[in-house]
Amino acid sequence: MEKLIITAAICGAEVTKKQNPAVPYTVEEIQREAKAAYEAGASIIHLHVREDDGTPTQDKARFEECMKAVREVAPDAIIQPSTGGAVGMSDLERLEVTELGPEMATLDCGSVNFGGDEVFLNSDNTIKNFGKIMQERNVKPEIEVFDKGMVDLALGYEKQGYIKKPMHFDFVLGVQLNATVENLAFCVGALPEGTTWTVSGLGRYEFPMAAAAIAMGGHVRVGFEDNLYLSKGVLAKSNGELVEKVVKIAELLGREIATPDEAREILSLPPRKGE
Numbered sequence: 001m002e003k004l005i006i007t008a009a010i011c012g013a014e015v016t017k018k019q020n021p022a023v024p025y026t027v028e029e030i031q032r033e034a035k036a037a038y039e040a041g042a043s044i045i046h047l048h049v050r051e052d053d054g055t056p057t058q059d060k061a062r063f064e065e066c067m068k069a070v071r072e073v074a075p076d077a078i079i080q081p082s083t084g085g086a087v088g089m090s091d092l093e094r095l096e097v098t099e100l101g102p103e104m105a106t107l108d109c110g111s112v113n114f115g116g117d118e119v120f121l122n123s124d125n126t127i128k129n130f131g132k133i134m135q136e137r138n139v140k141p142e143i144e145v146f147d148k149g150m151v152d153l154a155l156g157y158e159k160q161g162y163i164k165k166p167m168h169f170d171f172v173l174g175v176q177l178n179a180t181v182e183n184l185a186f187c188v189g190a191l192p193e194g195t196t197w198t199v200s201g202l203g204r205y206e207f208p209m210a211a212a213a214i215a216m217g218g219h220v221r222v223g224f225e226d227n228l229y230l231s232k233g234v235l236a237k238s239n240g241e242l243v244e245k246v247v248k249i250a251e252l253l254g255r256e257i258a259t260p261d262e263a264r265e266i267l268s269l270p271p272r273k274g275e
């Protein structure tokens, strides 16, 4: 089986220090969390950034500063900024970070109810525009989907030329589509040959979904964006602890962990410059 790519979603836009004091806001805190996740075995850092007071932002200069800080401690990691940002941000704001030339960035392929009045909006035109611009800027999308309908939409965008093969999906389960092995298998079963995928199980579903993905030959995303607990009632002290737990599960199941350069090969990303 292919080696396991672990993505660490270290920050997110919604979680707060009130929920877990280790949630990073400042550049230094983001650097600390990226280092812990990378040293534990993460090859991709999925990145949101915040103002120092925790307000989510898509400010390009803030991203640049944070990406530089991450590179200092995780020099070969794949940095994957979010183009989802936070609910209510404009498309222009969300896309700005792709001007920095990251190797990857997320591309959310549909709208999602986030509870109450919060709707994470991704219209048909938004998705097509993001897909087109990411191709022009040579940024590989991690196609984020929150239900099976979004998988089908994404496959349609590929047929229309807005997304290029080989595709890489992230199934975010436990927001809209329940985090069950049946639902994961349903999503995976729709993917064309040569597509790679990872799963993000929300909250208490993070590790059961990780174990399922490890067994099925998929990849895994963990991190504070999705889950703040190491086990029931025990807050994780860092993103590193969450990654370490995945590494342990993978070891028990006999799956090796991919280095960042091995992850690049699996994802058909060009080798790092100078490699």
Ligand code: KMH
Binding pocket: 012, 013, 014, 082, 083, 084, 085, 086, 087, 106, 107, 108, 120, 144
């Ligand atoms: N924070 C959500 C509104 C992504 O990173 O692309 C969007 C999100 C998805 O987290």
Ligand code: ZN
Binding pocket: 009, 012, 046, 048, 082, 084, 106, 225
């Ligand atoms: Zn995200």
